[in-house]
Structures are given as structure tokens and as C-alpha cells.
Amino acid sequence: MQIALSIRNLSKEYTNFGGSHRVVSNLTLSVPRGEVFGFLGPNGAGKTTTIKMIVGLAFPTRGTIEIFGEPSNTRTVRARVGFMSENPYFYSYLTAQEFMLFSASLLNLSSIIAHERTASLLNMVGLSGAADQQIRTFSKGMNQRLGFAQALLGDPEIVFLDEPLDGLDPLGRVDFKRMIQALKKEGKTIFFNSHILSDVQELCDSIGIIHKGKLVESGPLTRILKGRESLEEHFIRVVGAKK
Amino acid sequence: MKAVIAIAHNTFRESIRDRLLYAILFFGLLLMLATIILGSISLEQDVKVIKDLGLAGIFIINFLIILSVGTNLVSKEIDRKSIYTVLTKPIERSTFIIGKFFGLAATLFVTTAIMSTVFVAVLLVKHAGLSPLIFASLVFTYIELLFLVAIALMFSSFTAPVASALYTLAFFLIGHSMTSLTRFGEQAGPFVRGTITAGTHLLPNLEKFNIKNQVVYEVALSGPQVLWTVVYAATYITVLIIIATNILKRQEF
Numbered sequence: 001m002q003i004a005l006s007i008r009n010l011s012k013e014y015t016n017f018g019g020s021h022r023v024v025s026n027l028t029l030s031v032p033r034g035e036v037f038g039f040l041g042p043n044g045a046g047k048t049t050t051i052k053m054i055v056g057l058a059f060p061t062r063g064t065i066e067i068f069g070e071p072s073n074t075r076t077v078r079a080r081v082g083f084m085s086e087n088p089y090f091y092s093y094l095t096a097q098e099f100m101l102f103s104a105s106l107l108n109l110s111s112i113i114a115h116e117r118t119a120s121l122l123n124m125v126g127l128s129g130a131a132d133q134q135i136r137t138f139s140k141g142m143n144q145r146l147g148f149a150q151a152l153l154g155d156p157e158i159v160f161l162d163e164p165l166d167g168l169d170p171l172g173r174v175d176f177k178r179m180i181q182a183l184k185k186e187g188k189t190i191f192f193n194s195h196i197l198s199d200v201q202e203l204c205d206s207i208g209i210i211h212k213g214k215l216v217e218s219g220p221l222t223r224i225l226k227g228r229e230s231l232e233e234h235f236i237r238v239v240g241a242k243k
Numbered sequence: 244m245k246a247v248i249a250i251a252h253n254t255f256r257e258s259i260r261d262r263l264l265y266a267i268l269f270f271g272l273l274l275m276l277a278t279i280i281l282g283s284i285s286l287e288q289d290v291k292v293i294k295d296l297g298l299a300g301i302f303i304i305n306f307l308i309i310l311s312v313g314t315n316l317v318s319k320e321i322d323r324k325s326i327y328t329v330l331t332k333p334i335e336r337s338t339f340i341i342g343k344f345f346g347l348a349a350t351l352f353v354t355t356a357i358m359s360t361v362f363v364a365v366l367l368v369k370h371a372g373l374s375p376l377i378f379a380s381l382v383f384t385y386i387e388l389l390f391l392v393a394i395a396l397m398f399s400s401f402t403a404p405v406a407s408a409l410y411t412l413a414f415f416l417i418g419h420s421m422t423s424l425t426r427f428g429e430q431a432g433p434f435v436r437g438t439i440t441a442g443t444h445l446l447p448n449l450e451k452f453n454i455k456n457q458v459v460y461e462v463a464l465s466g467p468q469v470l471w472t473v474v475y476a477a478t479y480i481t482v483l484i485i486i487a488t489n490i491l492k493r494q495e496f
Contacts, residue, residue, distance in 0.1 A: 052495075052496065055331045056330065056331060057327060057330060057331065057495065057496040058495040058496065059495055075333040075334070075335075076333070078331065078332065078333040079333040081331070083327070083328075083331040085324055085327040085328070087324070088324070088327075088328070089323045089324050089325055090325055090328065091253065091257050091325055092257075093256070093257050093260035093261065094253070094256065094257065098256070102249055102252075102253050103328065103332070105245055105246060105248070105249030106246050106249055106250075106329060106332035106333075106334055107332055107333065108245055108246070108333070147328075150328060154332075
């Protein structure tokens with residue numbers, strides 16, 4: 001079993017005049033290739049900070065992050081990674097197609113591949129009808145869909161999604177879940193944060209629960225739940241006990 | 244290189260689709276046409292007034308664009324989190340800064356070209372004659388604008404837009420006051436004189452780009468003056484971009 005993501009002893013501290021504040025503490029986890037991994041935790045637990053450190057937007061105070069056995073902050077690794085941020089916001093005066101082609105240039109894709117993938121991904125996320133529409137006219141759900149499409153533009157082997165289901169209507173959530181399942185069938189590894197535990201239970205092979213910066217539980221979902229309780233009940237019991 | 248061009252193209256496209264740019268440019272074009280009226284009410288000095296106001300107007304309008312667009316170049320991307328999409332791609336952070344610089348440089352090239360065309364048309368209408376000095380002055384104006392873009396970009400990489408605009412304005416004012424500052428330093432005590440001397444060597448001397456008087460009084464430029472000014476600007480801009488890159492490399496989001 002090949003490991004797609006390996007995090008060891010990861011810590012993040014922010015220092016200001018009031019002293020230092022530890023957001024992530026000694027986090028160690030690994031995600032096998034081809035799995036859908038749900039990273040759960042209450043607000044302020046350190047989920048987004050962890051994802052930001054993985055994709056290079058924040059720097060770890062201590063610890064290591066490896067993707068497919070290589071340090072996560074190299075350009076070669078970043079070419080194999082897709083990322084969608086929480087509440088994504090893009091260049092408002094660009095059309096969806098222009099934005100996708102711009103993202104493709106950053107990935108150094110050839111013009112032919114960029115156009116092909118742009119058309120197919122916009123179609124996949126249901127935005128082909130809005131390809132020539134400026135992003136400033138997009139709803140939140142449309143922005144989420146565009147964010148998802150750009151994350152897949154480089155045909156990444158591992159995709160990080162920060163709250164991808166947040167703010168979507170029920171139909172949008174169904175679409176997103178279908179797309180995540182399709183990616184899993186293609187053998188891609190997916191790591192995502194979510195508050196919507198029923199969806200996590202439906203989608204994930206394994207989960208990690210983080211609370212106050214510490215990983216309190218991690219492993220295959222079937223082993224964690226043992227078929228006795230729902231993920232929501234389990235989450236409340238585990239996180240509630242730590243409060 | 245492809246990524247630099249993509250970011251520059253994107254910056255250019257975003258800025259030329261911004262309505263604020265058109266509002267500023269419209270005001271600039273009105274100003275160019277107003278030089279005819281202002282010139283005609285001067286006492287037989289209309290050509291001098293048109294040249295003086297026209298060249299100053301081209302600079303001021305473009306400087307306003309830098310203060311409104313340039314000082315937002317990086318900070319707006321950070322505020323809106325659109326920078327996340329770019330920096331998580333396989334590119335260096337320096338690529339982002341260099342692309343942003345060239346993107347706004349391209350926008351200013353277009354706005355300078357549009358205003359210069361109107362300015363030259365006004366001079367032709369007034370039968371003022373077009374000396375090479377006018378074109379040299381337009382080139383010097385553009386170089387100074389590039390200089391100010393680099394300053395705005397550097398401040399934009401670590402401060403809020405308003406602060407960045409104020410710092411850029413301060414650099415502009417100091418940069419055009421070097422002669423006065425030097426004179427003041429010569430009359431001051433050793434400590435103040437030393438501080439001012441150090442400051443004048445460290446801070447940019449923007450008067451090097453101001454050849455409006457040479458244009459108005461038809462005083463030719465020397466080859467070494469042109470070469471030295473270009474080298475001075477290129478060196479300073481490179482240093483400012485390196486500083487901006489290093490600031491961005493240390494930034495967390």
C-alpha cells in the first residue's frame with residue numbers, strides 16, 4: 001500500500017506580542033493512495049491550518065509533510081497536487097474559461113490540453129453554460145464549482161479540498177459527492193475538511209478527528225464506527241469528551 | 244517564463260476591465276483637451292503651457308492609476324484569497340511578483356500611449372512642432388512610472404492598500420525633493436547632514452526622470468544622461484522587486 005500523504009510531528013505556532021499560540025500540535029497521520037480521507041474537527045481545531053501547511057500557504061513550525069515520499073513544498077510535488085480553498089474567490093473580471101486557461105498556464109499545460117481540459121471540467125462541474133460569464137456574476141455555489149474544476153486542471157494525483165460542501169444547496173452537495181466518488185474511481189487520493197458529517201460518512205474510507213490542534217482519532221471509518229453508531233454520534237462523543 | 248507571462252496578462256486584463264481605470268483615463272483625456280483652453284488664456288505662452296501641462300497631466304493620471312491599482316496589486320489578492328489559487332500551483336513566489344509588475348507596466352504603457360496620442364494631436368493642432376525631446380520626455384515619464392509601480396508593488400506585498408498608497412506617495416514626494424533636501428543638509432549640523440546624505444543615496448532620486456524643463460526650453464539631452472537614467476531605473480526596479488519577492492516568500496496565508 002503506497003502512502004500518498006505522510007505527516008509527522010507537525011506543529012504550528014503563531015507568535016505575537018501576547019505570546020505564542022499553538023494551532024496544530026504534534027500531528028502525525030498518513031493517507032494511503034487512492035483513499036478518500038475526511039479531516040474533521042470543530043471550528044478552530046486546526047483543519048484549515050493543516051491543509052494550508054500541506055499545500056504551502058503556511059509554514060510548519062516543526063515536523064515534516066511528504067506527498068508520495070517527497071517534501072510537499074517542492075514544485076514537482078505541487079504539480080501533482082490539486083487544491084480548492086474554503087469559500088474560493090477568483091479574479092472577478094475574468095470569465096470562467098479565461099480563469100481556467102490562466103490556471104492552466106500556471107501548470108505549464110500546452111494550449112491544446114488546456115482548452116480540452118477546461119471544456120471537459122467546466123462541463124463536469126456544470127458550468128459549461130457559464131464559461132463566458134464573468135466570475136463576478138457567479139453565485140457562491142458556482143464559485144465552489146469553479147474552484148473544484150481548477151483544482152483538477154493539472155490532473156492531480158491527490159486533491160485537497162477545504163470545506164468543499166460548505167454553503168452548497170442539496171443538489172450541489174449531491175453533485176459534489178458524485179464528482180468526489182468519480183475521482184476515487186479514477187484512483188485519485190482525496191483529502192477534505194468538512195462539517196457535514198453525514199456526507200463524510202458517505203464518502204470517506206478513513207477519517208482523522210482533530211481537536212484543539214491535536215489528532216484525537218484516525219483510521220478507517222469501518223474500524224472507528226464498528227457499525228454501532230453514526231459518524232455524527234461518534235464525533236460528538238469523542239470531541240465532547242475532550243472538551 | 245510562461246507563468247510570468249500568464250500572471251502579467253491576467254493582471255493587465257483585470258486592470259483594463261476595471262471601470263475605475265476608465266474613469267481616471269477619461270479625466271486624463273479631458274485634462275489633455277483642457278490644455279488647449281488653458282494655453283489660449285496665457286499670454287503668448289500657449290505652446291509652453293500645453294507642453295508643460297500636457298506632460299505633467301500624463302504623469303499625474305498614470306500616477307493615480309498606480310495609487311489606485313498598483314497599491315492593491317498583492318494585498319487585494321491576499322484579502323480576497325485569490326492568491327491561494329496561484330501560489331499553490333508549481334510556480335515560485337518571485338514569478339508572481341514579476342508577473343504583477345509587468346502586468347501593471349503593460350496597463351500603464353497602454354494608458355500612457357493613449358494620453359500621449361491625444362497630447363501629440365493637441366500639439367499638432369496648435370502647430371507647436373514635435374521635437375524628439377517631447378518623445379524622450381514621454382519615455383522618461385514611463386520609466387518613472389515603472390519605478391513607482393515597483394515601489395507600490397513592494398509596499399503592497401506587506402501593507403494594506405491605503406498604507407501602501409501613502410508610502411508610495413511619500414516616496415514620490417521625497418524622490419522629487421532630493422535637490423531641496425541636499426541644500427537643506429548642507430546648511431544643517433553634522434548629524435542631520437550625515438542623515439540626509441545617507442538618505443539621498445539610499446532613496447530614489449525621481450528628479451532624474453524629470454526633463455520637462457529641457458522639453459519646454461528645448462535643451463538637448465546627452466547620451467550619458469539617457470543611459471545613466473535607464474541604468475539607474477533598471478537597477479532600482481530590480482532591487483525593489485527582489486525585496487518584494489523576499490517579503491512574499493516569508494508571508495503565510
